[in-house]
Amino acid sequence: METNEIAKVASQVRRDIVRMVAAVSSGHPGGSLGCTDFLSVLYFDTMNHDPANFKMDGEGEDLFFLSNGHISPVWYSVLARSNYFPVPELGTFRKLGSRLQGHPSIDHHLPGIRMASGSLGQGLSCAIGAASTKKLNGDDSLVYTLHGDGEMQEGQIWEAALYASARKVDNLIATIDYNGRQIDGDLEDIISLGNLSKKWQAFGWEVLEMDGHNIDVIKATMAKAKSLTGNGKPIMIVMTTEMGQGVDYMMGTHKWHGSAPNDEQLASALGQLEETLGDY
Amino acid sequence: MTETIEIEVLGKKDTRSGFGEGLLEIGKRNKNVVALCADLTGSLKMNAFENEFPERFFQIGIAEANMMGIAAGMTIGGKIPYTGTFANFSTSRVYDQIRQSIAYSQKNVKICASHAGLTLGEDGATHQVLEDIGMMKMLPNMTVIVPADFNQTKQATIAIADHEGPVYLRFGRPSVPIFVKPDADFQIGKADIIIEGTDVTIIACGHLVWKSIEAAKALSEKGISAEVINMHTIKPLDSQAVLASVAKTGCVVSAEEHMINGGLGDSIAQLLSRTNPVPQEYVGVNDTFGESGTATELMAKYGIDTVNVVEAAEKAIQRK
Numbered sequence: 116m117e118t119n120e121i122a123k124v125a126s127q128v129r130r131d132i133v134r135m136v137a138a139v140s141s142g143h144p145g146g147s148l149g150c151t152d153f154l155s156v157l158y159f160d161t162m163n164h165d166p167a168n169f170k171m172d173g174e175g176e177d178l179f180f181l182s183n184g185h186i187s188p189v190w191y192s193v194l195a196r197s198n199y200f201p202v203p204e205l206g207t208f209r210k211l212g213s214r215l216q217g218h219p220s221i222d223h224h225l226p227g228i229r230m231a232s233g234s235l236g237q238g239l240s241c242a243i244g245a246a247s248t249k250k251l252n253g254d255d256s257l258v259y260t261l262h263g264d265g266e267m268q269e270g271q272i273w274e275a276a277l278y279a280s281a282r283k284v285d286n287l288i289a290t291i292d293y294n295g296r297q298i299d300g301d302l303e304d305i306i307s308l309g310n311l312s313k314k315w316q317a318f319g320w321e322v323l324e325m326d327g328h329n330i331d332v333i334k335a336t337m338a339k340a341k342s343l344t345g346n347g348k349p350i351m352i353v354m355t356t357e358m359g360q361g362v363d364y365m366m367g368t369h370k371w372h373g374s375a376p377n378d379e380q381l382a383s384a385l386g387q388l389e390e391t392l393g394d395y
Numbered sequence: 396m397t398e399t400i401e402i403e404v405l406g407k408k409d410t411r412s413g414f415g416e417g418l419l420e421i422g423k424r425n426k427n428v429v430a431l432c433a434d435l436t437g438s439l440k441m442n443a444f445e446n447e448f449p450e451r452f453f454q455i456g457i458a459e460a461n462m463m464g465i466a467a468g469m470t471i472g473g474k475i476p477y478t479g480t481f482a483n484f485s486t487s488r489v490y491d492q493i494r495q496s497i498a499y500s501q502k503n504v505k506i507c508a509s510h511a512g513l514t515l516g517e518d519g520a521t522h523q524v525l526e527d528i529g530m531m532k533m534l535p536n537m538t539v540i541v542p543a544d545f546n547q548t549k550q551a552t553i554a555i556a557d558h559e560g561p562v563y564l565r566f567g568r569p570s571v572p573i574f575v576k577p578d579a580d581f582q583i584g585k586a587d588i589i590i591e592g593t594d595v596t597i598i599a600c601g602h603l604v605w606k607s608i609e610a611a612k613a614l615s616e617k618g619i620s621a622e623v624i625n626m627h628t629i630k631p632l633d634s635q636a637v638l639a640s641v642a643k644t645g646c647v648v649s650a651e652e653h654m655i656n657g658g659l660g661d662s663i664a665q666l667l668s669r670t671n672p673v674p675q676e677y678v679g680v681n682d683t684f685g686e687s688g689t690a691t692e693l694m695a696k697y698g699i700d701t702v703n704v705v706e707a708a709e710k711a712i713q714r715k
Contacts, residue, residue: 172471172472172473180468221499221500222501229471230500231499231500232495234491237495237496240462240463240468240496241465241467241468242468243465244464244466244468244476245469247453248473274456275465278461
């Protein structure tokens with residue numbers, strides 16, 4: 116998709132995010148806004164997928180796993196705007212009986228979701244499993260993931276990192292949202308990740324770095340990542356982002372990781388984000 | 396005088412070997428079956444599957460959390476993963492991974508757990524998990540199976556492939572008598588009535604089924620007629636089998652190699668308290684960790700032996 120068209124999607128997705136969390140006074144807008152450009156590119160440009168005919172097994176399709184499930188608002192919006200389910204359903208987010216649970220779930224049968232997430236550190240292992248099954252089935256489509264940077268503090272991530280490299284899981288493209296912030300504060304002050312790219316290189320992964328807010332760069336990096344698959348190495352993209360990107364008062368702080376704007380703050384946010392595809 | 400109880404013993408083997416044979420057999424029948432192991436291939440008797448189907452065998456290394464996640468992901472695209480490691484590392488170590496990625500995500504993973512309970516012996520309490528049945532039965536969507544001998548473990552290993560949904564299959568290390576027929580029709584959730592009786596119902600699982608058969612023989616010599624039920628499926632519990640037997644006998648003993656808290660006995664008590672409250676006695680480990688020793692010594696010391704089942708049965712009858 117053309118870059119200006121993806122930018123329109125991203126602007127609308129950001130409006131969806133702030134409206135969704137404001138409506139229920141809960142949820143995680145900061146990381147959602149930071150990953151909006153990436154997920155818009157992934158779903159509208161990078162992945163080969165069939166939104167209108169969602170099947171759990173996803174044979175012949177690229178798969179995506181959201182490991183940091185708390186940024187469900189951005190995923191739900193991108194899924195709805197991609198035609199996985201009706202856009203007006205975004206208005207049910209976090210409400211009783213909704214398919215749009217606070218964190219992504221399976222038992223509510225929301226099209227587009229293949230694995231529950233929320234408890235951190237598990238998505239990479241699940242993606243490795245799905246990628247291994249694709250290989251067994253002779254299915255040459257790819258598996259994508261997204262992780263939080265704070266999530267790198269979970270031990271299971273590094274179990275998965277070792278395994279994917281040792282077993283040459285080279286149909287897997289993982290991405291880390293490196294915004295440097297987590298609930299309790301700046302990541303550097305909580306538990307530093309040191310040199311994150313070098314760590315993944317040392318674990319035997321092919322590592323790319325990209326600016327997570329430049330749509331052209333994201334498109335090009337994802338294309339490059341695809342071209343590197345099948346070479347015996349799993350691929351990790353370390354993506355630099357700004358938590359709260361697009362809403363001025365949510366940027367430069369960790370405070371909007373898990374807080375929703377009030378009416379006045381919502382109005383301010385919507386004033387900064389163009390309505391491009393129509394609000395739900 | 397009650398009739399003499401005759402139960403044919405077909406040999407003696409460990410239940411984990413039943414798992415190994417069952418896994419090989421279901422691997423031959425169903426090409427979607429894959430096996431994952433966390434560095435305990437020999438202990439779990441998975442070598443035969445590994446040798447026969449190397450492309451469908453996944454050595455994960457000592458990383459059980461990663462193994463559960465990989466197994467969950469492998470179901471997407473139609474595989475039926477069997478994970479293998481010790482019961483402690485199959486449950487308490489990875490409870491959150493099982494809860495979120497397998498049970499809540501409704502993934503068709505078969506969690507196969509060996510060396511459960513006290514009878515793994517000399518390794519001691521770090522490895523002797525006695526809480527696993529409770530943990531696993533509390534998870535929505537989870538089926539919990541504890542087969543009684545080699546043949547039944549083999550049959551259960553084969554049967555769970557055709558059951559859509561997560562399963563916890565628990566077995567063990569010691570060599571124990573085989574009494575389930577090799578051609579028995581194993582059905583998930585359908586208990587086996589091994590001995591019919593009228594004075595007391597003994598409901599057991601795993602290694603305690605044979606102990607309960609021995610207990611029934613001892614009780615018979617005292618003129619007590621005990622019914623012995625092999626409750627190989629803890630969840631879903633065969634409520635009909637429990638209620639029908641208790642209606643006849645009027646009291647019950649549960650027997651298991653597990654904590655009394657949260658085990659088979661708890662499931663039975665929950666059923667009976669709501670439908671037909673009768674005296675119940677528990678044979679199980681009473682809120683304590685195990686220790687090093689032989690399987691035989693440990694079963695005696697921690698009160699999960701034949702004599703304990705006999706005493707519990709007599710006490711239950713007295714309370715009627």
